[in-house]
Amino acid sequence: MKFAVIVFPGSNCDLDMYHAVKDELGEEADYVWHDSTDLSSYDGILLPGGFSYGDYLRCGAIAQSSPVMDEVRKAAEAGKPVLGICNGFQILTEAGILPGVLLRNKNLKFMCRTVSLKVENANTQFTNEYAEGEEIRIPIAHGEGNYYCDDATYEQLKKNNQIVFSYADDFNGSRNNIAGIINERGNVLGMMPHPERAVSDLIGGSDGLSLFKSIVKQWREANVSHA
């Protein structure tokens, strides 16, 4: 499986994302600059964390208008897996590919620690290697991870099982502790925690590895014919 790791000016988790799929899973990966206008040769799109364009205007707002985002939108419409982590999640909401928005943490602090997440929906192409309700430990590092959406959107998310991860504890003010959501079709996931920073026990935990394994597993089942 071949992944594109999209790099914006100010991305800073692109190396971790690359490492997770390339070194830990042995899949193919390329760094793709934000002005690229062709992602057709990639099977999966990864939007890494960081501070694209210095978080100017709003987090993800300027990155959202990059040329590559038209391609990301096309990939999403084609049903390819698209994963946005942290700033990547913010970019996906600003682009309108995922609903809602990430606000400043309720305590106004940048928070960097490892937290417990609950897998709310293990029946997605990003979570099939987890068990429903499983608690996993994943690092967070964000100042603006306070997920907000209006009541109607929240009801939709709940009804369609689009809430994929939630925080075990409320620390940033997110609506119903939402940590990650998926689009209605189920091929675009945005989440604030960093699974790519939890892919090896050597770096303090490997609970995030199953997320990347899930993507690859689903893709193999759909695309690789058994000879």
Add this chain to the structure above:
Amino acid sequence: MKKVKIYVTLRESVLDPQGSAVMGSLHKMGYGDVADVRIGKYLELLISDDTRDIDAYVNEMCHKLLTNTVIEDYRFEIEEAVSQ
């Protein structure tokens, strides 16, 4: 040239932790009469006079980039800018 002044405010339904922190500070300083603080943004754009429908032009920019209408409202004023 036209000068466009855009005022971006958080929607009433959205909590403003920054505003709350500022209000807390004002209260501590003795300004107890302050009942609420909401923090927004102010943008100034200079736009050439050739733009035919400047209202539509500004609205489009506000929707596509300058504001996020999920959480923000905006209004704008248009003035004649004195050329430098």
